[in-house]
Amino acid sequence: MSEHSTLDSFALYKRLFRYLRQYWKMFAVSLLAMSLAAATEPLFASLMKPLIDGGFVDKDKNAMIWTPLAIVGLFLVRGATSYVNEYTTSYLSGHLVQSLRQEMFGKLLRLPNRYFDDNASGRLLSRIAFDVGMVTEAGFNVITVVVKDGITVIGLLALLLYTDWQLTLICLAVLPLVTLIVRVVGKRLRGLSRQNQHHMAQLTQVLGETIDCQRVVKIYGGEAYESDRFARAAGAIRHNAIKQSSMSSLNTGVTQLVISMALAAILYFATLRAHTGNFTAGDFMSFLTAMLMLFAPVKRITSISQSLQRGLAAAESVFGFLDEAPEPDHGRKVLAQPRGAIEFSGVTFRYPGAERDALSGVDLSIRPGETVALVGSSGSGKTTLVSLIPRFYDPADGQIRLDGVPLSDYTLASLRSQIALVSQEVVLFNDTVAANIAYGRLGEVGRDAIVAAARAANALEFIEAMPQGFDTLIGENGVRLSGGQRQRLAIARALLKNAPILILDEATSALDTQSERLVQAALENLMKNRTTIVIAHRLSTIENADRIVVMDQGRILEVGGHAALLAAKGRYAQLHAIQFRDHAAHAGAALSDDGRV
Structure with missing residues (x-):
């Protein structure tokens, strides 16, 4: 087992960040843009109160003008910061992928013959072509979720507590149940994803063997056999895709049911609070918007372990390959014009x-x-x-x-x-x-x-x-x-x-x-x-x-x-006699064939 089988998230990111040191300014801009984009979420929810109370209830003309303009301005900020974040993230991940691939290819050129004897060429190709992308994709995905969604959740929870802390407790009571559902379903989906990778590997193997050995397939009549192998692999992928789709739909349905129950409870208690005059329509709309906006980032945060584990698995492969010992080259003498002894x-x-x-x-x-x-x-x-x-x-x-x-x-x-x-x-x-x-x-x-x-x-x-x-x-x-x-x-x-x-x-x-x-x-x-x-x-x-x-x-x-x-x-005389006898036999057979013609 590779030493990287014990990699944790900290070790992964510590090693990845070595490749990003020269781009630290770009990374800082990315984090800033990410944070500003996340901050617009609770700000949008908070604008619901002046919009409803000032525009609809109090008929305040100023509120009717500045609130919609503020919403437009907020979305302008969100759009600009999201663009900057997407661009910088793409720039950084692209450079990271290129740096890792170039380093891996350089390592490939320096590996000893023994390594190629022990490792299949397809696995080497997939490491450089696909595993690197999985490391960076998972890496930046985790960073985005932790920073952006983390700030969003904190901001929305602060708004909820500020608006009405008692109703917030009802909302928070539902979150563990939603998290549990996401975890259970996520575990099942991870198992199905692993099965799908196995089925895809089988399909790729059948395709590759049929292409490489197409002359053997034709001459020995293996078309039906290969078609059957391909059909079984393709059928397994289809069956797995249906399972994944149904599990995702079940997850969505159950989560929405739990959220609707929480929403019904909040609506009931909010109505009671409204009768006492302590809870305005604007408060309710702001609270409801923040609550509904909260579930999406919470769901992404609770699902982050799947991306992290996928990235760690790919990191084990990539860094394990990079840590392979190269050919021993400790010589210091340069061979210029040898005599050839x-x-x-x-x-x-x-x-x-x-x-x-x-x-x-x-x-x-x-x-x-x-x-x-x-x-x-x-x-x-x-x-x-x-x-x-x-x-x-x-x-x-x-x-x-x-x-x-x-x-x-x-x-x-x-x-x-x-x-x-x-x-x-x-x-x-x-x-x-x-x-x-x-x-x-x-x-x-x-x-x-x-x-x-x-x-x-x-x-x-x-x-x-x-x-x-x-x-x-x-x-x-x-x-x-x-x-x-x-x-x-x-x-x-x-x-x-x-x-x-x-x-x-x-x-x-x-x-x-x-x-x-x-x-x-x-x-x-x-x-x-x-x-x-x-x-x-x-x-x-x-x-x-x-x-x-x-x-x-x-x-x-x-x-x-x-x-x-x-x-x-x-021994040489024996080998020579055997070859001479075989050659004479072949020559005689050829002459015999010519005579028959």
Whole structure:
């Protein structure tokens, strides 16, 4: 559980106000406008006495003129102060939301990989997109109710007591009962709101899965199943909405009944008081107006806990996220022009919750400019090993050195600036071709450098065939491109970065033969004069590597050249024989199919 689960309202506002210190003048204006707007409520009720007694009973012409003008002036003041209050509140909440979102996004960029492994992307999105708004909305809503409605209630109660304290006691006797009704109904509505959030989450999940997996839905005939899931979620939301509506209506009806009973009692006793001559028609009208105006702010004040709890829940989420520990970046050395000598010494690593080590006592030295290939079955630790080089993870034991210096001594930014990565799962952005190739350096490089990188990656031909060439939008994650085209854009991006250390994580495993040839040729251009670590399932693509490292269950079994490892007849020779046999079988099947045709 987060430490913020114990946040109270004071802690919430204390932390929120840190973001508003530079806007304290605007906040002061907001509070002043709020107070003046609230003060107009009891003043309006008090004007009922001179209006009725002076204008209708005594036929006083002066009262008939100044009282309506005073009411108009009062509403002018209320309108102006309410506008100022709304504007300043909107201004402050807008800046607060922006500040929190920017801080959360900055934190997002500095979080370690482990955090993303443990948290769903949808939850991260909702925190930044929605939870921040709930914090500020609830925060300013509570402030508005406490200040504005608090002043209104105090002013109206003072007017009631001044007009007739005995009748005020009848009015006050009803307030606890109204408060109790509001609390009971509010508790039920909060429960229904939580259920509604759950149903909305289910509806959103069905929508998201159907959109993301629409090809699977179509090919496996899942339309009826998904329609049924959606109908159940939509029906639950409809049923919940009816419950909320009926509960709100019941609350309104019962509250109005209680108020009408109090009003009847007040009318009875006011009539008795009028017979004695101590209670004028103006007193009664002023009292009645103040009493009716009192119930709305009292109801809002008694319901404030719901907004406060909603804001506290959102604050736990927002501030809990902001308090997450960032990636450890304690290095002081700036890596300028590394030679590219990488050394693993007794490196051990285990993922949280895993039963065994992903890497166990790995020792490996890679010379500057050398191409080293990592091979082994799935789960042998190849990807984990290369993930430690840019410090996506830190080893639990052992040390990794670059040019003789531990990786942790370098600043993260300078270390990663010297590393280029091309993986099987290409990540592209919904932007232009040029922006994707020059990602991270768009304002630093010219169009000629981008074109040269595309040419070296064998991507220039298909880029120039696009409608707008390098300015063509490629869609979300390059959806308008083929797998080979996406891969070549990733290679062009790595070429443009021109980093001395290159990591290739199964960069050709998902491609057809023709695309693989083009990508392989581009990779050969990319690997020149660089320290390169290659992960490959297709052993035919790494036969020319300087050294091949065979891994199994987080350990290194063999190291050597292609010919030497085959001659040793160890694990590499077994993997090679299996792949060669499978390849021959597929080739034979293809020839057989051609013969039948």
